[in-house]
Amino acid sequence: MLGWSLMFLIIALIAGVLGFGGIAGAAAGIAKVLFFIFIALLIISLVAQALRGKPPRI
Numbered sequence: 001m002l003g004w005s006l007m008f009l010i011i012a013l014i015a016g017v018l019g020f021g022g023i024a025g026a027a028a029g030i031a032k033v034l035f036f037i038f039i040a041l042l043i044i045s046l047v048a049q050a051l052r053g054k055p056p057r058i
Helices: 002-020 027-052
Strands: none
Touching: 002 027
16 A cells, blocks of 8 residues: 555656646646645555554565
8 A cells, every 4th residue: 555655646746746837737736636645645554554563665
């Protein structure tokens, strides 16, 4: 799950760069939403792994 969160976070960051750079103005709103969704998923994944006592896999 952590891997998926990181992958989608990177996709959201790329979409954000493109959207905020003026290349795809319509994607800026979507990128903002995706960015915060996947930041939340990343944090949830890290907390879940920490509670299980497992070190994070990279």
